[in-house]
Amino acid sequence: MKKYVFTFLLIGCIMPLFAQPGANRDSLLNLLGKAKPDTNKVQLLYKLAFYYEMNNLDSCSFYLQKTKALSDSLHYTKGEYLYHERSSVFSYTKGNYTAAMEHANVGLALARQLKDSVLVAIMLNNIAISYSFLEKYHEQLDYTLQVKRVIEALKDSAKLSPLYHNLANCYLNIAQYRKSADCALYSIKLYSVYKKRNDYINRVYGTLAGAYENLAKRDSALYFIERAEAASLKNNDKYALVVLYMQHCNLFANLGQFDKMMVLAQQSAVLAEALQSTQVMASAKYAIAAANFYTGNNAAAGKYIREAIAMAKKDSLTDDLQNSFALLSYIAAREGNFKSLIDARKSWDSIRETALNEQIVKSTAEMESKYEAGKKDNQITLQHAQLEKRQLFIYLLVGSGVLLLTIFLLSYRAYRNKQKLQQQRINELEISQQLTATEAVLKGEEQERTRLAKDLHDSLGGMLSGIKYSMNTMKGNLVMTPENAQAFDRSVDMLDSSIKEMRRVAHNMMPEALIKFGLDTALKDFCNDIYQSGALKVNYLSIGMENTAVDQTTAITIYRIVQELVNNSIKHASAKNAIVQLTKTNGQLAITVEDDGKDFDTGILKNSRGIGWSNIQHRVEFLKGKLDIHSTPDSGTSVLIEINV
Secondary structure, three states: OOOOOOOOOOHHHHOOOOOOOOOOHHHHHHHHHHOOOOHHHHHHHHHHHHHHHOOOHHHHHHHHHHHHHHHHHHOOHHHHHHHHHHHHHHHHHHOOHHHHHHHHHHHHHHHHHHOOHHHHHHHHHHHHHHHHHOOOHHHHHHHHHHHHHHHHHHOOHHHHHHHHHHHHHHHHHOOOHHHHHHHHHHHHHHHHHHOOOOOOHHHHHHHHHHHHHHOOOHHHHHHHHHHHHHHHHHHOOHHHHHHHHHHHHHHHHHHOOHHHHHHHHHHHHHHHHHHOOHHHHHHHHHHHHHHHHHOOOHHHHHHHHHHHHHHHHHOOOHHHHHHHHHHHHHHHHHHOOHHHHHHHHHHHHHHHHHHHHHHHHHHHHHHHHHHHHHHHHHHHHHHHHHHHHHHHHHHHHHHHHHHHHHHHHHHHHHHHHHHHHHHHHHHHHHHHHHHHHHHHHHHHHHHHHHHHHHHHHHHHHHHHHHHHHHHHHHHHHOOOOHHHHHHHHHHHHHHHHHHHHHHHHHHHHOOHHHHHHOHHHHHHHHHHHHHHHOOOEEEEEEEOOOOOOOOHHHHHHHHHHHHHHHHHHHHOOOOOEEEEEEEEEOOEEEEEEEEOOOOOOHHHHHHOOOHHHHHHHHHHHHOOOEEEEEEEOOOEEEEEEEEEO
């Protein structure tokens, strides 16, 4: 047979939002004996009610009634609020959840009358707690989140510790155990950071233990339940302690440690009797019976379970009755007492059916209430409609005029936008045509350069090389005077220089390195050639160009741009040093050319008619790139071109 895990009152639900008044009973009683019947005495009575709330509910009730009587006689609104706020907690501690909700709603109205956000947050919290005991867990979460918004508006992080504990309880109630554990741990962290007085930290530990137990992390659950009990003993929080004992019993039952379960259940019964809590007493009797049953003591189990049933019947504790009759049926089955088994099962089924019927009736009543509220809302809506109908005609006239004016303005605006769009399309077409024309010119220019370079190299170069070979052969067959031999050698040298110059021109028109090895190598060779010629000390640097392929059209265009910029540094800037840098990062190619030559006014470039600068601009536009030029005295000129590749 499976072990039956009993239910118990969730202690985490009674977590106050703000630090409660630290109370020393003897000093409070001493001050009360000397106090005059004024608002200070109301505060003393309230503090005494709070003190007794955790260990003597009869004394708590006595001082609450004193608080109410004196507040009423003084017409002290804050005192009336304090009475309802603490009475709400007192009521759900006693198990009277309907009264707890009524006190909480009255207290909320008084808090709003006092325009105190802190008091509003406390009463919203009490309403959330009352909803949890009424098993309306989504309403509990809704009100707790309302509390969160109020506290965040107060911007006091120290007050968030109890709030996150309440959120932990909300998530525990709707079976989101991981969220519950996270919120409880954050509550403990905030408590340790801000070092605020918190007599209820034991209940945070209790909630965390419950979350870990449901997550099947029983070692963690056992650790935190023991911490919760130790803190409860330290704070003299007897009500929390008795429920923690019940929670601990439940954990021992799951772990199969029934002897320990028995000891704690008996301690719970003693505390429950002192606190006059029938619900906890019934649960304690059930736990004692369950422990005896698990250890094979049927006689003791039967005795205690019947006592639990009698108590549960007296206070109409439905859940406890269902659990108790279920256990009674197991006891009867073990004894072979089938009549008792059938009777217990019938009682169990009857209670379940009654609970189900009550739920149906309750749901029906809620639906009827919503329906009646809807009818009233409809009547109010109808009256409003009649009033609005009278005003409609006036609004209609005014609205018609406004509508006509709006239509006219919108039509005019649409017309203007249409014109702008058309003009924009025309501009885009013109730019597209310009780029197409530029592309055609550049491609034609490069094709012609390639053709000329090939003709020079292959045709004219071959002819000149043949002439040189013939002249060298001829020299060996002729007898010449020294003067003629010297003139012949000079002619051969001039022919050799012509061949070299022709090859240099052909190379500049279409460098072989660009076609064979790519842009990076071609630019490096170009800069080295300029450097070796002595015209300009050019340093070349490339970054990120390893294994980077640039399509031939783009590479040729960039090469021509760099050629033109370096020639400008030589011809116009009279520079001595220059830097050419090619950088590839994140799909973007950056070309930088800097020199130490003469500066110039970059504004004149807009109206420049020079072929060189126009070629640079057209090529950058063709590549859809960005061009940035800076020229300052003593610093030379810097040109940056960025192109997406």
